[in-house]
Each structure stands twice: as C-alpha cells, then as structure tokens.
Amino acid sequence: MPPLSSALKARRPLVLSRYRGQWVCPSCLTQSRRLHAGTLKTPSQSPISPPPAGQPRSVRSEGKSSGKESGNSKWEVTVGLEIHAQLNAPRKLFSYAATSFNAPPNSRVAPFDASIPGIQPKLNIPTIVPAIRAAVAFDCRINRRSSFDRKHYFYKDQPNGYQITQFYHPFASDGKIILNELDGLGPSEVIEIGIKQVQMEQDTAKSIFQPSTEDTPARTLVDLNRAGSALVEIITTPSLKSSKHAAACLKKIQSILKASTAAIDGMEKGGVRCDVNVSIQEKGLPGLGRRVEIKNLNSVKAVQESIEAEIKRQIAVRESGGEIEGETRGWDAVKGESKKLRSKEGEVDYRYKPDAELPPLIIEESLVNHIKSTLPPLPDQILRELMNEPFALTLKDARTMVDLDDGARVDYYKAIYKDLSTRQDFKPGSKHLGKLIGNWTLHELGGRLAATFIAWLDNPVTAAQMADLLFNLQNGMVTAGNAKRALDHLVTFNDSNIRVTELIQEYDLATRPTEGEDDEGLIKLATHIISEYPEKAEQVRSGKKPNLKNFFIGNLMKATGGKVDVQTCKKVIEKMFSA
Structure with missing residues (x-):
C-alpha cells in the first residue's frame, strides 16, 4: 500500500462541467448518459432526513466582538454561531442511498454508510449545487479548489469512526450577513456579521433510546438512514455582541437557507441545528476570554436563553475569582441552565487529516455564475417589495407573510392583488388595496385556518375565490360582516368550484339597498332599538x-342581518340622537 503522501499526489481533481442541463464530472459522464438513456437504475428519491443528534466539532472562530451584553458594562461579550443545515439533496453525500425523513429504520443505507470494509466514498454531484446556493446567498467567495478531510472520533452514531468534512480547505469563505430594522433592530442600527466559512460534511446516524421494560434492559438503537446525508455548516465570525443579535442572526440564516432553496426544513422540523460559542473578557484587555461551546440547540429561543444563562454563569465565575474552563456544555431548556458534557476538544483531539480516497473538488466559475443568475429573491428583497408600493404592507405583516409557510402566502397574496388590480369594474374604495388583501390573507383567512387546524398547504380557499370575495366587498355588494360569513362557508365547504356570487345569493348575504340615513325602514329599526335601552340612550x-x-350601531347592524354597511348605520344613529 503506498504511503499517504503518494496517494494524495496521485489523486485527480474533480472538475464540474455542464452536461444536458446538469453539472457533472468527466468520470460521471458515462453514468449520466446511461441515466438519460434509462439503462441505469437508481434508488427512488425520498424526503430529506432530519439533522444529527449531535457530535463534537472544533471551534475555529477567532476575533473580538465590538460590543457587550446589555446589563453589565464591565464585560465584553463574544458570541459565534455554527449552524448545521440539511441540504436539499435527494441522495447522500458519498453514497447512492436516498436521503429519508421517516422511512423505516435502516432502509436507506448503502454499504459505505454502514462502513462495510473496502467500500470507498464517491461524491454525489447534485449535493454541491444547493451548498453553493447557500454560500452565494451569504455573499461568500466560492473557492475554485477545495478538499475533504477526516475528523476522527468514536461514537456509536459514527460507523466509520470519522466524519468527512472540509476543515482545511472549505468550498466557500469570507461571506457576511447584514442585520437591520427588517430583523427587529432599531431604525438606525445596522450590524454586519462575518461568515468565516461554509463547508460540506456528512451527517451522523440517529440514536434512539429505549427505556427498560420488564423483559429488556434500557438500550440505545442506531438507525443508519441519516448517516452520510449531506450537511452544510455555516461558521460565523465571533462578531455578535448579545443574545438578541445572535437570535436575529440565526433567524436570518434560516430564512436565507429556505429562500435560496438550499435547505427545505428549518429548526421547527429538525432541519437546522445550532452550536454557540460564548466568552467574556474585561473591557480594555486584549484578546478573547476562554470560549465555552453549547451544543445541539434546536430553536431560536434556546439559542437566546442559553447565551444569556452562559454569560451570567461566566460573569459569576470570574467575579468570584475563578477561571473559565474551555468545555462543551449541554442545554437543559426545562431548568434553564447548561451542564458540562466534556472538556473542549481541539484540532489535535480530532486528528484531522486529508481524505486520501476523495480527490480535490474544482468548481468552475460558469457554475457559480449560473447559480447567481438563477438565485430566488432573498428575504430582504421580498420584505422591501411588500413594504413598498403598490403593496404597502407594514413591516410586521410583511415579515409574517414571508416567515409563514416558507413564503407560500406571498404567492397567494400577489395572485389576489394581480387579479383585482386588472379588473376594470373594480372599485377599491378608500382602503389601500395592498393592505386590504394583506389583512384578509393573514388575519381573516389565516385565523380561520388556524382555528380549524388546517395547514396552509391544504388551504381550501383559492386565490380566485378570495379575489371574488374582496371584489364584492369593495363594490358594496356585501358588507364586511357578511363577507366574513361567506369566508366561513368557503373554508367549511372546501370546494374550489364554489362561486362567491352564488354563495352570497344562496345564503342571502347581499347588501340591502337603502336610501342612506333617510331610509324609513332603518329609521324604524333604530327607533325601536333606542326605545329598548332608555337608560343607555x-x-x-x-x-x-x-x-x-x-352599542346602538352594532345592534342596528345585527337587526338588518348584516346587510347594511356600518357607515350607513352610523349615520342613522347619529341622526336619531342629534334630532
């Protein structure tokens, strides 16, 4: 067997090229042609698997924060994030097995995933494309040449005894994220967070703990479905100065990963996991304090609360004369505190070395340019579009529209706006059309779906039906109250073929024609209602x-069955009391 140095020199770089609309390497060209010809069978695609339960990683971020955690001006706080996201890829990173989310245990496992002796890794080209999309969205420099390394450690969820990652030469570096008022900061507050590097790596297997029973002792089972799935790790510089900014940064990273389609599932579905590195140092002193890592945080709330608790813990230790130990800690959300898991590992502990079985990866500039030109709009672009004319939504409503349901409500909202704005006989009235549609999409329809436990994916009201409903409302054919009743029927019936006009007629929801405040019928109703409540009158x-x-206006509207608009009822009541 040749020495490692000879094996490394003998490796040929992997160069990506364009072939029939896909990016392939020369060694894969024959396989690609067979795939197009239908002569090569591959496992069926399945949903993406969840992220790992956790594994040790080294902390390589260095630097100093530019601020301090509020509440203690004596100390400067340094926070860095390591975010691990499941890539939107149909197959695993180095094997042909399909990724999976809820397939039967150990049913999506190739020989390499199970560490069968003699099986070598082979990079799946499609996994690189979503990783590059993520790096481009973070404004990173895409390195033409990158390579893979082995990170050695032994744990039951790591069959090979090592993890393939990109420690020395990642495929992307030197990016940034801008936090501003769109992320919940003050109007004049702008913070730039550096992205040190973005790298690809393998996921681990899933450990399943089974408590003891009368027949069996407690045990831990291992499901290899997740082993080897493609992850992207995003490492920020330690330029975060508070738990609030760390939470905002994590939210933005998640939203960018979703918007760029680099990753499908966020933290709420287990598709993103975060580790935080926290240190404190007395103001004015050079360098950083000793870093402490908190592992496997699975929500933005957990990230913010764990940072705040760790800062308090470190300050208490330092002010009592103690020293901070470099260690890895776990977070207990119930108790609101962290506990030591192990002493902090370093590069030496992991015995990093280049992987002799994988060639360097060469990414052509044409691929990067293609991805840049086809990148979907990112969250900030979408927010500003919704906040500006013609939509003019508030920041709160625009952010809700973007955050919910992976942006599906934005498309629904725009479809309604396009429909109504092109109708020549539409009377928008005094209300801003964009805000009106936003209110009915988010609050009226969204509230009804939430109350009936209907996911937005199963929304029974089509954009055309909602446009018809708002058309009738704004053109005075139905009052706001009866428009809401019509919406109730649309949600209940779950039929895209129902016409709103027929629904209004069938349930007698149409506006009653009146002569305004001089309508004799309304005056009689108002007189009767006022006589029933003499003390209030x-x-x-x-x-x-x-x-x-x-009170009297509301009762008058009820007496008309909601068929007379509120303004007309208001004028009648005003006239009655001014007489």
Missing part, C-alpha cells in the same frame, strides 16, 4: 357616555 343624549352610540 339617556347617557348618550346627556353626553355622559357618547361612545355608547357604538
């Missing part, structure tokens, strides 16, 4: 409680 006339007019 007297309080209105005497000026003690003028707001009680709203």
